[in-house]
Amino acid sequence: MSIVVKNLSKHFAAQKAVNDVNFKANPGRILGFLGPNGAGKSTTMRMLTGYLEPTSGGAEIYGKDILTDPIEAKKHIGYLPENTPLYTDMYVKEYLNFVGQTYQLTNLSARVEEVIKLVGLTPEQHKKIGMLSKGYRQRVGLAQAIIHNPEVLILDEPTSGLDPNQLVDIRALIKTLGQDKTVIISTHIMQEVEAICDDIIIISKGKIVASDSLKGIKEAHQGSSLEDIFRKLTA
């Protein structure tokens, strides 16, 4: 089991943004984390990646506790935040080299070249990040998330801002990465879930309201569309 989430909660004043969430995730499967705006998806992801302290509960990433062993837990994680805080004054390669150095990667320049190719940044690789379009910035975000070849990828709306051609490429990349990694993606695009996810968690008002394989959830709702299932469970 590469991710085990136990009784995870986050309260902001009186609001239970994440309320006693439990789930597990495995390598070789892509888990779609779905829910309406404000359901608690990003807050959960931020806790799993060590950017936000839980109010209670916790999680283990490859057996490493995110609270008591955060440095070891983080080594296994690549994280694409919802609004990637990129250094806009840095050049693409300079930034990726900088991120790679923080992971003390060997053969860094070869790895930077490799991830640039993988995420389709080649035509824009000589630009400053601040000069890039939203979709290309998203690719830089994805490149920094995978540069250390982590076993776990946590991607918060990875395809937001991408044009239809880019969408297909990035989905294909995520699908490939998901063959041997544990991938959690949040998205509002049901088509995307159908295209790449193996498992689904639907969260509403901080609570999990469905957790199943894509096939299982459809069977349980007698073949209703995912959109209908989503609306029914989160209305």
Ligand SMILES: Nc1ncnc2c1ncn2[C@@H]1O[C@H](COP(=O)(O)OP(=O)(O)OP(=O)(O)O)[C@@H](O)[C@H]1O
């Ligand atoms: N730092 C914070 N302080 C106070 N409230 C917060 C904070 N961060 C998140 N929240 C609240 O927690 C709730 C869950 O937010 P979160 O960003 O996790 O939702 P989400 O499911 O990712 O939504 P979206 O689909 O719109 O990105 C929201 O009501 C949000 O306003």
